[in-house]
Structures are given as C-alpha cells and as structure tokens.
Amino acid sequence: MDYLHIVGGHKLEGKVTISGAKNAALPLIAATIIAKNSVQISNLPNVQDIKTLLKLLYNLGATYTYNQNSSVQIDTTPISSTKATYDIVRTMRASILVLGPLLARFGQCEVSLPGGCAIGQRPIDLHLKALKQMGANISIKSGYVYAEAKKGLQGATIVFDKITVTGTENIIMAAALAKGKTTIINAAKEPEVVQLCEILHQSGVEISGIGGDEIVIHGTAGELLEIKPFSVIPDRIEAGTYLCAGAITQSTITLEKVIPAHLESILIKLQQMGFGILVKNSTITIKPARNIQPIEIITSEYPGFPTDMQAQFMALALLAEGTSIIEERLFENRFMHVAELRRFGANIQLKGNIATIIGPTQLYGADVMATDLRASSALVLAALAAQGASNIHRIYHLDRGYENLENKLNALGAKVTRLQEH
Ligand code: EPZ
Numbered sequence: 100m101d102y103l104h105i106v107g108g109h110k111l112e113g114k115v116t117i118s119g120a121k122n123a124a125l126p127l128i129a130a131t132i133i134a135k136n137s138v139q140i141s142n143l144p145n146v147q148d149i150k151t152l153l154k155l156l157y158n159l160g161a162t163y164t165y166n167q168n169s170s171v172q173i174d175t176t177p178i179s180s181t182k183a184t185y186d187i188v189r190t191m192r193a194s195i196l197v198l199g200p201l202l203a204r205f206g207q208c209e210v211s212l213p214g215g216c217a218i219g220q221r222p223i224d225l226h227l228k229a230l231k232q233m234g235a236n237i238s239i240k241s242g243y244v245y246a247e248a249k250k251g252l253q254g255a256t257i258v259f260d261k262i263t264v265t266g267t268e269n270i271i272m273a274a275a276l277a278k279g280k281t282t283i284i285n286a287a288k289e290p291e292v293v294q295l296c297e298i299l300h301q302s303g304v305e306i307s308g309i310g311g312d313e314i315v316i317h318g319t320a321g322e323l324l325e326i327k328p329f330s331v332i333p334d335r336i337e338a339g340t341y342l343c344a345g346a347i348t349q350s351t352i353t354l355e356k357v358i359p360a361h362l363e364s365i366l367i368k369l370q371q372m373g374f375g376i377l378v379k380n381s382t383i384t385i386k387p388a389r390n391i392q393p394i395e396i397i398t399s400e401y402p403g404f405p406t407d408m409q410a411q412f413m414a415l416a417l418l419a420e421g422t423s424i425i426e427e428r429l430f431e432n433r434f435m436h437v438a439e440l441r442r443f444g445a446n447i448q449l450k451g452n453i454a455t456i457i458g459p460t461q462l463y464g465a466d467v468m469a470t471d472l473r474a475s476s477a478l479v480l481a482a483l484a485a486q487g488a489s490n491i492h493r494i495y496h497l498d499r500g501y502e503n504l505e506n507k508l509n510a511l512g513a514k515v516t517r518l519q520e521h
Contacts (some may be wrong), residue, residue, distance in 0.1 A: 101518065101519055103491040103516070104515070104517075105482035106514035107462070107488075109348070111350035111512045113168055114355055115341050116355045116507075117337055117341070117354055118263075118503075120144070120291060120336075122291045123291035126295045126319065127329075128140065130326070131175050132161075132175050138171060138326045139172050141333055142170075142331045143170060144169070144502045146498065156173065158187065159178045161177065161178050176390050182209040183210040185211040187216065188212075191499075193265060194213065195226065199230070199268075199270060202248055203272065203276035206247065207247045207248070212243065215305075217435055218471055225260065225261060226269050229257045229269075229283075233270075233323050235247060236248070252318070253279060254281040257284065264291065267283060268287075271299065275316060276323070278295050279318060282313065282314070282315050286311070286312050289400070296309040299316075303325065304317070328493070332361070334518070337501060338354050339365045340368075342354065342383065343415050344511070344513075345368060346372070346387075346391075347415050347484045348484060353384040354384075357382065359381070359383055371394060372392050372393075382469075392418055392420065392421070393416065395423065397425075397426045413440065414477040417456060417460045417462060422455060423458065424453060424455055425454045427453075433471075436474035439467040443467070443481045446462050461486065462481055466492065467482075469495075470493075475494060475496040476497065476501065476504075479504070481502060
C-alpha cells in the first residue's frame with residue numbers, strides 16, 4: 100500500500116492544470132450504455148474511480164481503448180450481461196449509475212446494492228422509487244437490486260423528496276430512453292448534472308429546464324442515441340482543493356483550465372477569509388491573506404457550498420485567527436477527518452453535525468490516516484502547512500479522485516513523495 104511523505108512549510112508558486120471532473124465523467128461513461136455508437140470522451144481524469152467504472156462496463160461486455168490526451172473510446176454495443184456484480188460495486192458506490200441506463204436499454208438488470216460508506220449510510224431509495232414510478236418492477240434479493248421493465252420504461256412525474264445528484268442522473272438517463280415525457284421535480288443542479296443533460300440533448304434527446312430544479316425529458320421510446328465526441332468539464336472540487344493548497348501555504352498560485360462560475364461559492368468563502376482571488380477567463384489566481392479570517396460554512400446542494408469541499412476548508416480554518424463554524428448538512432458522518440486533523444494539533448470541537456474550529460493553530464507534522472476521498476485531501480493540506488514531516492497513510496482514497504496529486508503539488512514547489520508501506 101502507498102503512503103505520502105510530505106515535508107511541510109514550503110511556499111507554493113506557479114500554475115497547475117485542473118483535470119476533467121470525476122463526478123461528471125462517471126455518469127457520462129454510464130450514459131454510453133444507451134448509445135448506439137462507439138463514444139469518444141476526452142479530458143477524462145486518470146483516477147481510480149474512472150478505471151473502476153470502465154472495468155464494470157468491460158465486465159458487461161463493452162470494450163474501450165485509451166487514446167492520447169486523456170481520451171477514451173467506449174463501445175457498449177457488444178454488452179451481453181446486465182449484472183453489475185458485488186466485487187465492483189462494493190469498491191465504488193457510483194456504480195449505481197449503471198442502473199438507469201441498463202434498465203432503459205435492456206428492460207432488465209441486476210445491480211449489487213451499494214453499501215454504506217465512511218461518510219454515511221447513503222441509501223438509494225430515491226433512485227428505486229423513481230424507477231418504480233416509471234413502470235419498473237424492483238425487488239431486492241441477496242444483496243442485489245433486480246429491476247425489470249419488459250415493455251420499456253414509461254415517462255412519469257418524479258418528485259425527489261431530497262435532492263440527489265446520482266439519483267437525478269440515473270433518472271435522466273432512464274428517461275432519455277423511456278416512452279413519453281418525464282418531469283423531474285427537485286432535481287439536482289450540479290454542473291455535472293448539467294453536462295449530462297447537455298450531452299444527451301446534443302444526442303437528440305429533447306430536454307428542457309437544464310440547470311434548473313425542474314427538468315423535462317421526452318424519451319426516445321427505446322431508440323439508442325448517437326452520442327458525438329465530447330470533453331468532460333473541469334473538476335471544480337479538484338480546483339477548490341488546489342485553491343486551498345495555495346491558501347493554506349499563503350502562496351500565489353494560478354489554476355488553469357477551470358470554469359470559474361462553477362466555483363462561485365468556494366471563491367466567495369476564500370475572499371471572506373481574506374485571500375485575494377483573480378479570475379481571468381478560464382484561470383483563477385489565489386493570493387495570500389494579510390490575516391486569515393475565521394469562516395462560517397453550511398454545506399448544501401449546488402449552487403451552495405459543496406460538501407465535497409468541507410474537509411479542505413476545515414483544514415484551512417485551522418490557520419484562521421478566531422473561531423470558525425462548519426455545519427455539514429448532507430451526510431451524517433462526514434467528519435472523519437476531525438480526529439486525524441487533531442493529530443496535527445488542531446483544536447476542533449464536534450457536536451452533532453457542527454464543528455467548531457478554534458484557530459490559529461501551529462500545526463506539526465504527524466502520521467495520519469486517510470478515511471475517504473475529500474477527508475484525505477484535507478490531511479494533505481494540513482501536512483503542507485505543518486512544521487516538519489507528515490505521513491498520510493491509506494492514500495488509495497486520494498487515488499480514487501485526484502489525478503497525479505503529488506506531481507501537481509511538487510510542480511508547485513511542495514515536497515511530496517509517494518512511498519510504499521513495509
Ligand atoms: C454525489 O454523491 C457525489 N458523487 C458525491 O461526491 C457528493 O458528495 C454528493 O453527490 C453530494 O454532492 C458522485 O457524483 C459520483 P446524493 P451521491 O445522492 O449522488 C441522501 C466525492 O467525494 N439520499 O446527492 O451519492 C444521501 O444519503 C463524492 O467525489 C437518500 O437519502 O449523493 C445524502 O444525505 C462523495 N436517498 C443526500 O441524499 C437516495 O436515494 C445527498 O446525496 C439518495 C440520496
């Protein structure tokens with residue numbers, strides 16, 4: 100198993116190029132299941148979660164080839180199996196994204212139930228309820244979701260009781276091939292959902308309300324789509340994490356290939372903390388703060404402050420001159436990083452879903468353990484700011500979602516080495 104050895108206290112400088120968004124690429128790869136052609140996707144991040152989903156498709160019978168420039172060609176026409184097995188789904192919850200498209204194309208499928216994970220129980224009841232409303236028979240047996248819609252899915256009006264990103268994406272893909280009109284009320288508005296809608300729209304599916312909380316889709320009644328080549332949008336969470344790396348080291352760095360509009364809530368919080376932000380076309384430059392101000396954050400759905408940036412801002416708040424409050428509203432157990440941050444010397448009080456961070460803290464290098472993807476990146480940030488050396492263990496979590504993390508950080512002047520546990 101690999102771990103990262105980080106010598107903290109170094110200023111960063113220069114430019115970093117942001118990769119394609121993992122959470123946009125995952126539903127888009129799943130959407131190739133409802134394509135009649137071989138689909139070319141570029142700006143694909145080279146991260147473990149993407150490889151896992153490609154392997155899942157391969158196991159179903161699809162083929163894919165990597166081309167140059169982070170692009171992949173996926174052909175799902177030879178799919179012969181409709182069973183997403185436990186061994187893959189258990190390694191990545193987002194595998195549930197194949198449920199909607201498999202059911203829509205084949206009229207039946209079996210997908211292993213994704214279990215809970217480090218950040219919470221994460222049920223899929225809303226995905227299943229919506230598919231039932233579209234005419235699917237759904238049962239759960241021996242840890243698998245069995246879904247059947249022999250005569251095809253029917254358009255329906257779906258009201259999500261809670262905003263769900265992958266739930267919305269699953270239903271958008273299912274609705275694209277359903278008969279008639281589907282209206283999704285209380286849909287997720289994340290840029291990743293928007294890109295999925297746009298690509299399906301460009302592939303001939305009639306979709307309106309893109310980017311809003313009510314999406315209307317007229318399905319093709321089973322006809323597969325001609326999906327043209329496209330490029331994945333930049334990763335706003337990777338971008339936010341690098342902005343925090345610049346901030347926590349009080350450095351000036353520039354992010355390239357970003358969509359600044361997707362980062363608005365993050366940029367506002369950084370400005371409130373006193374950091375300079377310069378936006379120019381597809382670049383963002385962050386500059387040091389004179390005094391780092393404490394912050395109040397409540398996570399929420401897009402365009403609110405993303406839960407996927409909560410841990411990184413907690414690391415940053417450790418250096419703020421005063422008391423910061425962070426409230427996690429999306430996941431019930433997304434504070435696993437608190438115990439690890441305390442190893443660096445953090446003073447954090449936890450009460451339910453509210454963390455009170457008392458700064459400023461002098462951080463000292465420590466041995467810490469990554470617990471989930473974004474929690475891990477918070478540990479890397481704390482290590483960059485800490486005095487002395489740190490070891491971040493179990494970094495397979497980081498490899499799921501951050502492309503080339505140590506190389507990108509080292510190119511900015513950090514001292515990060517990937518080593519192997521004995
Ligand atoms: C997506 O997860 C992201 N994953 C997560 O990113 C992200 O944290 C999350 O959205 C919130 O923004 C992908 O896009 C692949 P939800 P998702 O369904 O879709 C509850 C990362 O680090 N809920 O929007 O699984 C749920 O428990 C990952 O990259 C139900 O109750 O999240 C949660 O409290 C981690 N029933 C809330 O809704 C359901 O059927 C929002 O979850 C579905 C969800």
